[in-house]
Amino acid sequence: MFTALENCLPTEQDAAFFKENGYWVSPVIFSPDELSEIVEHQDKMYHGDYETGREPICNWLEGRDHPRSLRKTDNSHWSDLTLRKVATDPTIGAIAGKLLGAESIRLFHDQLLYKPGRATAKETANVGWHQDYVYWQCCMEPTLVTAWVAFTDVDLSNGCMQVVPRSNQWGLLSVNNFFEQNLEKQRDMMDIPANEKFETVPLVMKAGQVSFHHALTIHGSGPNTTDHARRSMAVHLMSGETRYRSTEKGDGHFNAQMMKGKDGERFQGENWPVLYPAGSVD
Template sequence: MKDSIGQITQEDIEFYKTNGYWISPVLFDEQEIEEMRQAHDRIWSFDYDGDGFPLDEWRPSNNPKLLRKIDNSWWINDTIRKTVTNPVLGRIAAGLMESSEARLWYDQVIHKPGTGIKDKDAQASGNVGWHQDYIYWRCTNTENLVTAWIALQDTDLTNGCMSVVPGSHEWGLLEGSDAFFNRDLESVKARIAAESGKEWKEVPMLLKAGQVSFHHSLTIHGSGQNYSEEPRLSVVAHLMPHGTAYQNRGFNVDNIRLLGPRPKEGQVFDNEYFPVAYSKKT
């Protein structure tokens, strides 16, 4: 990745602040994409770097016909670690968050299976329900976190690209937005639209291989079926701004995605469990 391609403008930042998302130019080259695809293969085969395990020692299904998601694979795959802490990715995230720093909150590696047919019954294998990321993260003193979604192939509606609801990051946290694993997109949409009382508009994130979509932690997003013959692969980095600290917002601590020892109120997430992707000071 060339360092020069990670520059963003004030216009880019204003677009993100208004819409809750922004799409980068191509950031990763063909070799980097191939390395990430190989990392997918190794992860789903339980071929880990080192002797550790991913978050909570949770091991995903190796069934290629199912939606597969694994958290904190940077612990067990060196390529993913290099990707999600890439300083260009971090600099863009820091710019969008208007922060001097971007640290990794955690990562995800996602495999959406291809069905090869437009089959209503097959939707259960690949849909990702409409949700806000922050509904699962209610343990920080800020909601100003950003998700960077890296496409490992050209991605559009035919193979289940992500769609976002522009401006929904301004709607506040919605209790009905915890539907990642709810495959019934229409019923989830109806519930969230009713709770928000806002007009619903969807924008698909149409990406070339190596492009990255960035969205705010409160931006509502989801994705539909992959009708292609090939799986839709992605690597996702969730990043947080400088000074992000633990704040107990009443969420069940056992379900909070905290890494390492449980923190105390006000403790800043600034240790080795949350590596720096970019810092203006360095």
């Protein structure tokens, strides 16, 4: 049975910081050997080599899609067992549980991400300022957290994630667009609460570290100006008590489509595996 790495778990002070600011960064969780294997399997995805025989929700494919675009694969864990280990890692689950103060944590879905290098003026592959919950309104409450796993070292030069501290306390804002490329214009249009400031913190990380941000935390990222791709996986997680609701804004999400007719019921079952407590099953 897999168990969490105790030396990577947040302290009470770390959990308090997360509650106040909406983000936290872990120590290194994945070793260089593990990361090498993960990257190898990430590249297999882009060639349509699906180990399990099951396709992901969507996927960037070599020879079909634009080579300069941001690659985003939803539910890569359906297709590859190595990537599934990342998306269901027990240490990530235990950290999420302690940060959210939840007794159990389930996978909501994963997004395999690849930001190409050598960004140009017209093709930056930015990620616009957004709150994850704007896309997850099929959930009754924002009882979700994202674990962003760095497969490579990340800093401002290759487009590391940037978060806005305390924005997890601002509620759901009107300006949210993952695909927006003009981050400055988007920021100027954002109506933030009085007496608050839109100040960004870059999450500079070593390969193998994992950042965590709340579903209401505003975040985005700039261009990758280096010669190498920025590689990562966003592991979207939810409290085991998270319930489905049918809404016009939320029903387009594939998780909502798997929950049709189940208003008020918890997300549970094989589509949303348990990460924490480790070894738990339905």
